[in-house]
Amino acid sequence: MDPVIIVGAGPVGLALALALARQEVPCVVLDEGPGKDEARPARTVVLREDTAALMERLTGVRLAHAGVRWAGWRSMRRKQVMCEIPFGDSEPAPLHIAQHVLTGALRTALAGERLVRIAVDSRLDTIEQEPSGVTAHTRGTTGTWWRGSYLVGCDGPRSTVRKLQDIRFPGRTAVERHAVAALRTELPWHDEALLHRVPPWRTSGPSAGEITARPLPDGVWRLDWLLPPGKELVTPELLLTRVRETLAGWTDGPTPPYELLDTGVHTVHHRLARRWRADRVFLAGDAAHLLGALGTHGLDEGLRDVDNLAWKLALAWHHGPHDALLDSYQTERRAIVASRLRAADQALPLVRGGGGLRSYVPGSARGHDVLLMDGHLGRGALGAPGTYADSPLAPGRLEGEVAVGTVPGSAVTDVRVTAEDGTFVRLRSRLGRGALLVVLIAPGTGVWERRHWVSAGIMPRLAAAVSALPHPAELLVAESYPGAAAHTVLLVRPDGHLVTALSGVRPADLYAAAEAVVGGTPTAGAGAEDGSGESAGDGTRAGARADARAGSR
Known part of the structure; x- marks a missing residue:
């Protein structure tokens, strides 16, 4: 039988290739790039417990050695500490890792995988479907036709696969914008992540009002400043001013020594594809959904797409088409991401607005901090992994069914x-x-x-x-x-x-x-x-x- 064609060689596409290969399904990964990733310290990902475990299972690498598991979390408002959470057995720590390090671990694992071929410099431009399979054409130095059993678009927000299948991608543009810097310095919170709202310094004009600091290995930190609404140009001078005043504010003195490694601007969009399956073609990751406001992280959901889709595709590949099973991928995953997007959209006016509950309800600022913390830590409606309780794959009422500490459809405890x-x-x-x-x-x-x-x-x-x-x-x-x-x-x-x-x-x-x-x-x-x-x-x-x-x- 023909291999599965995976379009896109980011973390989602590479993880899907590994997940399928582990189930004896051959794959071809169409990578429009050169086959390696630029080192960008300011481009990082936060993985929750389940997705970090998935990545370690696929790569065979203890990713905690390549990233940082936070020792704790603290939320501050002005000069007051609103919340402190130490991480341990009862509260698993998120893993913060540079994206190029994660993709490097995936590529290393794939290098020894006999069932996966990565075709570099291969830009997709045509998809043709028929009942028995799918054919894709790529242009580039290795431009050719590829024959596959199924095709999965993991090719990001501007997905060519999605466009060729004429699938709409409605939503909201520029929900939030952040200025980002990666720098090496010493902060008062060793290996602890920090959310600081309404910092007490205002020396650089209109302040973003919210700063996030996340530790990386070797004394490196990623700092994010929420930008005010509009199209404010983030110049190098403005970013350096933010770095200096933030470091000085946190250390209560002159700006401490630092080494600026990388900068950027991160724009958050909220979009959801109308369909995630078109016969033998599927969408996953950013090609299917974009989310990320209020501390949420889209890669988590992309990797959960992989975990959900891989075993279903493998079963269909080995045993013949299972339409009900393949349809359940969209039903299960799209419902969870849609719920996350609704929760974020409902919370945004309260957390970011100038009035709302803050004007009428005492203590509402603390409630806003909790909402943001849930998004950053992967808890509550904004961040917790979804359940498949209403899945079409759920069995009907069984005579011998009993309740345990895990609700049917939820992830099991790792005993x-x-x-x-x-x-x-x-x-x-x-x-x-x-x-x-x-x-x-x-x-x-x-x-x-x-x-x-x-x-x-x-x-x-x-x-x-x-x-x-x-x-x-x-x-x-x-x-x-x-x-x-x-x-x-x-x-x-x-x-x-x-x-x-x-x-x-x-x-x-x-x-x-x-x-x-x-x-x-x-x-x-x-x-x-x-x-x-x-x-x-x-x-x-x-x-x-x-x-x-x-x-x-």
């Missing part, structure tokens, strides 16, 4: 589990392989060798039920899981989201949930009858067959 070979691993390390995960909660198993309990109790029946599932699944055992009683069985998607939790071994329920989460039967066989005369799409009958098989072993 320690015992793998099939008897080794202890983290649950998150088993994700991204294309298989479903079935996790049995069995207190006490962690202190015994696997050979003592693998054939005891309910394990043989559960193992039989797992082997009868309609999609490959890995059986894992955990001593505990938040909110789960002993003998609870969790079914987890390949991207780490909980499908359901069942009380004990219930083969029919487990089969029905597994069949639902992979979109039912392949498109070509939808509604067809199997050899027994039963409809393969009937989850009840299929589950009953699984129950019978499991009971006979």
